[in-house]
Amino acid sequence: MHIPDAFLPLTHGLVYWIIALVFIVLALRWAKSEMSDEKVPLVAVLAAGIFTIQTLNMALPISIVPGGVSGHVVGAALAAIVLGSPYAAVFIMAMVLAVQAIIFGDGGITVMGANFINMGVLGGFFGFYTYRSLHNLINNQFASALIAGWVSLFIPAIACALELAIAGTFPLTIGLITMGVYHAIIGIIEGGATAFALSLITTARPDIMYHSTSIMKRKKRDAAILAGIIIALGIAIAAPFAASTYPDGLESAFYGIYGAKDFQSPVIEDTMAATAEQAVIEKTGNEFSWTAPFQDYQIPGFDKMGEVGAIVIGLLSIVLVGYGVTKMIARQK
Amino acid sequence: MIDEVFYIEKSAYCKSYIHSLDARVKIISAFSLIIVTVALPYSTAVFFVGGFFLLFLASLWALSHLSPLIFLKRLAAILPFGLCIIFFQIFLTNRYYSTFHIIAHLPFGIHIYTESIEFAGILLMKFIVCVSVIIFLSSTTKLQEMLDGAKQLGLPSDFVMALGMMVRYLFVFGYTYRKINETFKTKCFDPFDNQLSYHYRLRQIGYTIGTLFLRSYEQGERTYLAMLCRGYDRHSDIYVRQKNLSRRDWVFLILSLTFFIIIPIVVYIGGILP
Numbered sequence: 203m204h205i206p207d208a209f210l211p212l213t214h215g216l217v218y219w220i221i222a223l224v225f226i227v228l229a230l231r232w233a234k235s236e237m238s239d240e241k242v243p244l245v246a247v248l249a250a251g252i253f254t255i256q257t258l259n260m261a262l263p264i265s266i267v268p269g270g271v272s273g274h275v276v277g278a279a280l281a282a283i284v285l286g287s288p289y290a291a292v293f294i295m296a297m298v299l300a301v302q303a304i305i306f307g308d309g310g311i312t313v314m315g316a317n318f319i320n321m322g323v324l325g326g327f328f329g330f331y332t333y334r335s336l337h338n339l340i341n342n343q344f345a346s347a348l349i350a351g352w353v354s355l356f357i358p359a360i361a362c363a364l365e366l367a368i369a370g371t372f373p374l375t376i377g378l379i380t381m382g383v384y385h386a387i388i389g390i391i392e393g394g395a396t397a398f399a400l401s402l403i404t405t406a407r408p409d410i411m412y413h414s415t416s417i418m419k420r421k422k423r424d425a426a427i428l429a430g431i432i433i434a435l436g437i438a439i440a441a442p443f444a445a446s447t448y449p450d451g452l453e454s455a456f457y458g459i460y461g462a463k464d465f466q467s468p469v470i471e472d473t474m475a476a477t478a479e480q481a482v483i484e485k486t487g488n489e490f491s492w493t494a495p496f497q498d499y500q501i502p503g504f505d506k507m508g509e510v511g512a513i514v515i516g517l518l519s520i521v522l523v524g525y526g527v528t529k530m531i532a533r534q535k
Numbered sequence: 536m537i538d539e540v541f542y543i544e545k546s547a548y549c550k551s552y553i554h555s556l557d558a559r560v561k562i563i564s565a566f567s568l569i570i571v572t573v574a575l576p577y578s579t580a581v582f583f584v585g586g587f588f589l590l591f592l593a594s595l596w597a598l599s600h601l602s603p604l605i606f607l608k609r610l611a612a613i614l615p616f617g618l619c620i621i622f623f624q625i626f627l628t629n630r631y632y633s634t635f636h637i638i639a640h641l642p643f644g645i646h647i648y649t650e651s652i653e654f655a656g657i658l659l660m661k662f663i664v665c666v667s668v669i670i671f672l673s674s675t676t677k678l679q680e681m682l683d684g685a686k687q688l689g690l691p692s693d694f695v696m697a698l699g700m701m702v703r704y705l706f707v708f709g710y711t712y713r714k715i716n717e718t719f720k721t722k723c724f725d726p727f728d729n730q731l732s733y734h735y736r737l738r739q740i741g742y743t744i745g746t747l748f749l750r751s752y753e754q755g756e757r758t759y760l761a762m763l764c765r766g767y768d769r770h771s772d773i774y775v776r777q778k779n780l781s782r783r784d785w786v787f788l789i790l791s792l793t794f795f796i797i798i799p800i801v802v803y804i805g806g807i808l809p
Contacts, residue, residue, distance in 0.1 A: 206617040208661030212574045230693055242693065243762055244755035246700035251751020253701070254708040255744050257538075258715075260726030260736060275744055284748070296694075297701050305543060305678065307613040307669040311566060312573045370630040371658065372620060391737065398741020399748060407749055 203276075203362050203385070204302065204317055207310030210369040218365070219315030225292050225323050232289035245290065249297040252277040256298070262387050273388035275395045276321055279329025279354035283347065283396075284403060284411060291326025316365050320358035329354030329396075343404065344397045351396030352389035359385030538712060539612070540705050546601055546674040553599040553675045557784045558684030564791040565672040571795045572664045577631045577657050580802050585660035587798045591791075592667050599675050609670045610663075617662045624655035678702045683775045692772050699773055704754065711750065715743060 210218070233242055255277045262273050282291035299318050302308040309317045333350035337343060363377035404411055457463035460478030463470045483489055547554070553561075568588060575581050596606060625647050628635050632650040639647040676684075682702065686695040719725070726736050762771075780788070 204616060206662055207569055207665035208573050208658060209617070209620065212570065215573070226694075230691075233693075242697055243700050243759045243767075244752070246697040247704045247755030247758055248748075248751050249697070249701045250704035250708050251747055251754070253705060254712050254751070255747050257712060258726075258740060258743060258747075260740050261729070275740075277744075277748075280744070280748065284752075293697075297698055300698065301701065301705070304669065304681070305673045306539065307609070307666050307673070310573075310665060311569050311669070366620070372623070373627055373629075376623075376627065391740075394737040395741040395744050398738050399745030402742050402745030403749060406745075407752070410749075410752060 203320060203359055203381075204299075204309030205313045205320075205362060205365065207312050209310070209371050210313045210316060210365060212312060214365070214369050215310075215312040215315060217315075218313065218319055222296075222315035222318040222323070225318070226296050229289045229292040229296065232287060233293055236287060236289075245285075245293055246297065248281065249294045252281060252294050253298050253301065255280075260391060262391070273391045275351075275392050276325055276355060276358075277396075278321055278325030279333065279347075279351045279392070280396045280399055282326045282330035283333050283350065283400060286411075288323075288326040288330040291329065292322045295322030295326065316362075320361045320365075324358045324361055325354040328357045344401055347397040347400045348393040351393035352386075354396075355389040355392040356382070356385050538709055539609075540709050542605075543609075543673050544678060544706075546605055547677045549600060549675075551598060551600045551675075552783075553595055556675075556787055557778070557780055558676050558680040559688055560780065560784045560788045561672055561676050562681065562684050562688065564788060564795075565668045567792055568668050568795050569665050571799060572661050572668075575661065575799060577654065579653065579657070580799075581657045581660050583802045584799050585664050587802075588664045588795075589667065591794060592664075592671055595671060599671075601674060605674065606667070606670055609674070610666060613666050613670070617666070618659075621655050621659050621662065624658060625651045627651055629654055682773075686773065686775050687777075696771075696773050700758070704751070704758075707754070708747075708751065711747065715747070 233245060256274055259274045276295075278291040278295050281294050282288045284290075296318060299309060299314060299322065303311055303314050303317070329350045332353045333346050336346035336349055340346065359381045360378065363372070363374070363381040366372035367374035367377050457470050457475055457478060460474065460481065462474035462478050572585065572588060575584055596603070626641075626645050628648065628651065631654060635648040635650050637646045638649050638652075641647065672681075679699075679702070682695055682699050685698075686692070724736075724739060725731075726740055728736070
């Protein structure tokens, strides 16, 4: 999943770098405030451990080619869960990715920001919040870690496919399918290994596990919102491919009555349809019309990618509005 | 990958004109070359410019007295993911060309396009130049020197401190990794052995990861305590000896940067292209 140099234009790389730097600054702040400055060496040594963990390969659970293809654990979810903050993963992955890119050539320099956003930020945040929300809901550490590990690999893979598609170096649909399917399979390794590793850590050194029930309870609402985002993103990715291009029931009935469409056929006659719409305007006298910014769930000129973008923007807007309304109600109470 | 760190550092400890250059000079030159290569527009000119850059890197490699085999082995280890994306390009259309000419029809409606092959070639050239730069940089610069150089170039102290610690322990965990592999072999455990149940293999790998995590955590605790004993506190900073660039450092830096700027200008504007 490490994007190499030259696969994203320089301008894109710069934008990702800026976003990544914001998170690196936040992670440094977290390290100073939450872990106390003295413990920075501890996280640094842990980063070397995570780097080593990434070199442990094993066969994929489903044999794609004879002889097998290997996968390995990224470890962002594990670090975030044990240390009790997604910023732990952000901090550790920043170091791991820097060393991988500059010393081993695994991932590029100009695209390090994108790789960092994918594996560090998205991997850490999605892994951590998926684990915490699930653990709160089902109270099963193993299952929560398994799913969190899987999500922490799958979402970054989808983000990677989106970045390559925006850069024009890999088509969106094929990228989403190949990256999605491949990492959904590797995700089983990430999830399984995270769950087993976590069960070992909690048994051997329960003291190092981050525990805070009060924060867990207080953050339950956030966990629900984030779980919603995960589901919403899943729908957003699947929607453009699963959605039908045929008219819905109301459209079908309307155009059928006005003769713009045969009831048995999905095809709409454009000229007849325009005449039908004009006839309705004349009948009702209502000439009001409004062009939505993302008409038919599309961003003009962006094809399938625009559909994904429009849905993601829409869902994020809903989440933001929902969050705002909830806040207002809570304040009034 | 982690066991490579020993070989990389071994190469970095060789002695040559290139090895003795200041790390700052090599970092600036390397990153500049990567940025210039990535910034090149997608056109056939990339083949010429990239070719010149590869020649330049080859001559530097020759000056470093390192075997070409080291370079080739490292290149082979890095290429797979990038090559995979590049290979698929030949079957796909992209936004960088307005028309596509089919040169081969394959089953399931798959085609190979002339323009896509050209685009894949451009990507490959850029990719190989960028990767070669990194191989050159890491094979001729010690890790500690690279960190010192990065700090002198303005990398924040907090990050330098953490990276410095991490890099030191990479070697420790490199040995741990070898031991783990030896233990696996002693116990006849192979994560790729299909005769073992998948659940069992996953559990063993998971427990190994958990153990490694705990080992690194406990190593971190010990290191932290050892540092406290030596007077470490939140205001501690890694000491880097201030060093001015020598004349030959300046000469290398100016010549290389000039080369990276002049070559694309000559190729794109000077009309070297056929």
